Amino acid sequence: MKTRIAASLLLGTALSLAATSFALAQDKIVKIGALSDQSGLYADLGGPGSTLAAQMAVEDSGLTAKGWKIDIISGDHQNKPDIGVNIARQWFDVDKVDIIVDVPNSGVALAVNNVVKEKNGVYINSGAATSDLTNAQCSPNTVHWTYDTYMLAHGTGQALVKSGGDTWFFLTADYAFGAALERDTTAVVTANGGKVLGGVKHPLNTADFSSFLLQAQASKAKVIGLANAGGDTTNSIKQAAEFGIVKGGQKLAALLLFITDVKAIGLETAQGLNFTETFYWDRNDESRAFAKRFSARMKNGAEPTMVHAGVYSGVIHYLKALEALGGNPHDGVKVVEKMKSIPTDDPLFGKGEIEPNGRKIHPAYLFEVKKPSESKGPWDFYKLVAEVPADQAFTPLSESKCALLKK
């Protein structure tokens, strides 16, 4: 009896080994999983738009005409790390997903980062902000595409301190993202001779900010740094206007602002805000052409955010790497290595590269929200103030704490 059990165990092991080696064989089948907040406060900046962007990238890559079979599935992590991790596990184990894209919400993004590494998949994060993804928690399977807290802090934060905003008070979303953004911005503020007077941590997805705004007002800080995103930022800005904060002489620093947020606030209230992004649909002919195709396929006709653009550009580059490899090896580390070895070039972010720590670099832009009188269309919101070159926009490799760099 015992020998029979042992024999069947052996047989099982042999079979599963065979199955694994079979799965590792190179083929032309790719499965992309777009994991995002599909219905909550980040759904407009990522969500269904990110799935669409991935779809468009697959179509534009032209690989399906060359005999590749590329499928896209989408999932809703509901801004909960445990749900995000469960979906990611199921995708790798059951659905045989090769790559996970988007994943806004830094808390979920960091949790999924571990799963992708464990399962040796590919992870192109566009939606999350935390710079930890390419620092302390960097992974050979991960590329952080669109933006991060370092970039936001150095873009918006630095510009504000230099124009005289040397005392700060933070309204911070109470989770990984807010903490990272506050940390990176504080570093910039103090490095430029400014001072942080205090801050308050608010729960994610808060509707009423009046209590927090009153505390910010009482602090008498020159700048109120909003280390939050999506619906939290729009609510903070609207209610700050209501409580006369900007009129009272304090400045708002929307450290992370997306075009969908500006749309939601309305130009009347949002005008004059300075913030940093890496993509604006109306920046050049290529971005306009993409935006036109994109918004035509969005149910609410929205223009793409930088997160959507990042998903598109990331998937294009991923497929380029697969094509260069001659097939899909289903080996995350190998594919990401290939992605790092070829320079990036796409219509939305221009030429760039992926650094060894997984950080994709490209220029960042400091924008200002237009006055209602300057806006010529329903989505004509930004004017360009300054461009930060790619090599200055993100964490210098010498400062990165990524273990991959110590070889």
Place this chain on the structure above:
Amino acid sequence: MQALYAQLLVGLINGSFYALLSLGLAVIFGMLNIINFAHGALYMMGAFCAYFLLNVAGIGYWPALIVAPIVVGIFGMILERTMLKWLSGLDHLYGLLLTFGLALIIQGVFQNYFGSSGLPYAIPDQLKGGMNLGFMFLPIYRGWVVIFSLVVCLLTWYLIERTRLGAYLRAATENPTLVRAFGINVPRMITLTYGLGVGLAALAGVLSAPINQVRPLMGADLIIVVFAVVVIGGMGSIMGSIITGFALGVIEGLTKYFYPEASNTVVFVLMVLVLLVKPSGLTGRAT
């Protein structure tokens, strides 16, 4: 100390919304015995109704305060006539499931067309700006919200507890057959009551449109807190839900000042405590 006054006032403002919404829930539960989970969705519809009135028909805030509750109230009455009516006499669970499903559908449809970040709705010109109270800068609009909702709450209480119509209503809940025997059309009265409860939710929606974003999930986020308010105050008690609404707004405001991280949970902690000590709620009668 000054900061504390400010937080108390801010809490009162949020309390106004809790009071208006929990009042509607209490009215519906008291008269129809239905736990109306669609309340948040109907509140959201009130805000959207105001938005459409302004941007499609050019009708401003003041008329919207009357029109939106009526429109959404009629929608609610249609719901009652076509669906909720069939659930009378069944377990609470059926009504809860039906209204919860309705809420999901309504929110899903709005989200499909309007996304999740929502739409802006400006504060009416007459209520723009603010005044300096010495200890804080009070936006006039917020002051208006507190006063207006207090008046509406008290009127509703008066209507149900002190008028002849209210007496019929209360009698109809106690013994519908007997009230019918007096020649009163009970089903119609129940439909109108549901319409009233829904109208109150829509009114809160219009009031909140200029403060918060007009967005599909604005009600979903709020309704859970409001249910906690109703549980604390005692299901079905009109005055109880008004007082608890305002009181919890204040407590939440204080939490935001002393320990902001807990501001989302303090209401639920209180709910647990109240349920442990007095399961029927602070003003509820044990059944």
